[in-house]
Amino acid sequence: MSTHERYNAPATEAKWRAAWEQADIYRTDNDDPRPKYYVLEMFPYPSGRIHMGHVRNYTMGDVVARYRRAKGFNVLHPMGWDAFGMPAENAAMQNNTHPAKWTYANIDAMKAQLKSMGLSLDWSREFATCDVAYYHQQQRLFLAFLKEGLVKRQTRKVNWDPVDQTVLANEQVIDGKGWRSGATVEQRDMPEWCFAITDYAQDLLDAIDTLDRWPDKVRLMQRNWIGRSEGLMMRFPLTVHEPSGLSEIEVFTTRPDTIFGASFVALAPGHPLAKAVAEHNPDVAAFIAETQKMGTSAEVIEKAEKRGVFTNLRVAHPFDPDITLPVYVANFILMDYGTGAIFGCPAHDQRDLDFARKYSLPVHPVVRPKDADDTFHVGADAFTDDGVIFNSRFLDGMSIPDAKNEIATRLENTELDGRPQGTRKVNFRLRDWGISRQRYWGCPIPVIKCDACGLVPVPDDQLPVKLPEDVTFDVPGNPLDRHPTWKHVDCPSCGAPAQRETDTMDTFVDSSWYFARFTAPDAAAPIDKAVMEDWLPVDQYIGGVEHAILHLLYSRFFMRAVAKAGYGDRPEPFKGLFTQGMVTHETYGSLTREWLTPEETRPVTAAEAADLAAKYARHIEVSKRLDADPRIDKTLLHVVLDPAVETSACEAYDAYFAEAKCEPLTAGRIWFSPAHPLRAAAPEAWLMNLKAATLTPAFNYGVEKMSKSKKNVVDPDSVLSTYGADTARWFMLSDTPPERDIEWTDAGFDASHRFVQRIWRLVGEAIAAMDRPGSGDGAALRKATHASVRAIEEAIEGLGFNRAVARLYEWTNALQKAIPDTAVPGSVLRESVEAMVVCFGPMMPHLAEECWTALGKDGFVANAAWPAVDESLLVEDTITLPVQVNGKRRAEITVAKDTPKDQIEAAVLEMEDVKRFLNGPPKKLIVVPGRIVNVVA
């Protein structure tokens, strides 16, 4: 072969992938005696096409897998499909294809694309969660959990679309309306199957401390999500009994110390007392009805303006029956947390303060900063920091913890209706995991509802409960529920006619144990205990940070449940976790930011820029005049002015055109914000909008996460087939730290491609020089080689792929200088090049194989051992220290490695570059061995 040919990546890569497959080198044997290493990337949803996020994720995982393989581990690196979920049903509705057909076709297409990346995956373990074999085992796990008491029935609030007669996901509710029907969404109570994750709240919290190879941010997010808080359940007696007979309100509070600052009690709209009042109070009933049209997500509820309605009820203050507090129903109180009721202390809680200001309720500060006196007042901001209690009778002068304790103790010892008025309670924000979904494309919940026997588990010999195939999606609602025969079965217990549960499981259930199933994908039981315990926990799990809470917490719970059900004791599934950043790309759009593909734009010529600038000068001028208009929402990039609404702004427009004596705009009155590129970017930087028939500008709207809707996706398939996988892989690893968002740029990608070619050329040139004896010993290159190997292995082990890439660039630079240097012996070149090929093999596996063959080596580099580092070459005998005067670098000094401190001090004080900054002896002289010298003048 000639190594001076250009490297033909697509052809060469296909050749090596075929060779690997032929030799089946990525199949993992559970009985291989070498130490095990389990690398897993979060498995993909089979949307039909891979996206750049997948390319990044799987490249990182593959580097780790191939590196560990080279380091002598028995590596498990499997792949499968998170294949249930709503998109398949949406596709079924839109294209009239069955979800299964659509999903499996997508899997085939995506598998081919993934294969073209050259990943070292054991495809023999592949499965999809929609495979009957997989969900059969999942149903068995569900029933095992049911038997262990880990499954409950609870009532939950869901988004209900009254037109489509269906439950909506939060993302399907847009501004309070159903995405498809446009109908106003209502909250509705729905009985649900739940997993008892709260049983493990404390354990899940405590064990976070053991996850030392997880990112701190994820651990913190999980801690906050579990939300342990110590507080007090306290009961407030109603001053007048409510007609329904309810006589008290129980609240949970973490701030009992602020009880003397209480100015109201508020109930969640779903609170039993609120519902009772609504029976006879139309105002309260109307308010509750209105809050139910709000959507169920925490974001919507808490962002909404804080509003409430007075119930006409009052409660007595627990420490002074003469003080009574009004009872409100308020939209910001969550029924799911605590008791669904609070006492409001406006001075020390921002939400309570906002509420109190709105309804003119008193604001009594009862905690003051340590350095403030008793005149301390609260203005627009609640005081939530540490301080001293005041205005609180017997608590005055106490610290917050002491006051909390005092209140708790007193109320524990106060009887109200024969029970203590207060009880200390540890509360968790974490709720049980509702797994019921009223959808078709999910794992059926294997339970039968019998009028006589209640909820009856499907016996094991009647599993799996398969999804019926003859379903339609042309009418709203759950196809399982309206299927003519599927749900009608005989009760396994009494034999009477009964009905199947028609809910299916949340897809998070599917992804909560797939990593365990991969260890023994064909096992007769859901999990092969011994094999699973051998492989788990996953040594390195890699995926998006968007899974930091739910998926990862559910999986941690699930494995605890698995252990309780006797399927194997590995409560923590993921030992090492890494969350990679997203892939972003520039976006382009029209004047009013209708997204455009890059092909729908082109740069403007100088003449066009001038024309466009002239055409839009009027808009820019009017926009500037409107910047101060209070009617305009300044958070938007542009506002289309409606003559019917934006009268003053429109008048300003018309006035300008009258003044300028040019043709006025009637349509097209738009305010452009100062941040809009029409105003922020020079006309020469604008683009032509090729979709428009007339001379119309388009703009670069900045870098955003790749998404279809923003028309800024780059299709991996075309990149892979044109330039090859190694270029794409190298690009994904270069420059940007893996945990951060990476911006896809053509320039960066081209540079990666040039580097692939450069390596190929360099290896060829080195091979041509490998026979030479060399006039020197090549010590510098040997040192660079061994130092590079060490630096790269450290970088990969720390998942600093961008740092590993930088070290490889340095290494190729060193080689490039060494090749024409005839002093360097060929044997040293060979050592360096062979080591380098093994070291970049995990990143560019195809190129590495081709180089390996060119070097005359036998076998696959994919099976080659990682180069051994000669430690003796890494030891430096002299060392150069920077010398600072008053913290500024002024000189440097080179000394023998073991030079004693006092000798360094003496030498430094003799240096001209030091002396000229000194007037007499230094105040202080700091020598940090091996690091730095600092002279303090």
Added chain:
RNA sequence: GCGGGCGUGAUGGAAUGGUAGACAUACCGGACUUAAAAUCCGGAGGCGUAAGCCGUGCGGGUUCGAGUCCCGCCGCCCGUACCA
């Protein structure tokens, strides 16, 4: 709203509290070429003739020394329980 993260040259970024800007991209100059691409060599944070001064989103603080630690802001991004 709440929780979390990020912010360093034109750009991506590097830097156990110890020489800020490694490495790369874009750019500029040179070599090769009829020419271009590719390739190779060299340059470069800003200001200044220079000594030097200034520089890690903004404002404070701790330290002999702060991109790094602490406090307060600003901006962008992610999650928020039925998207996966």
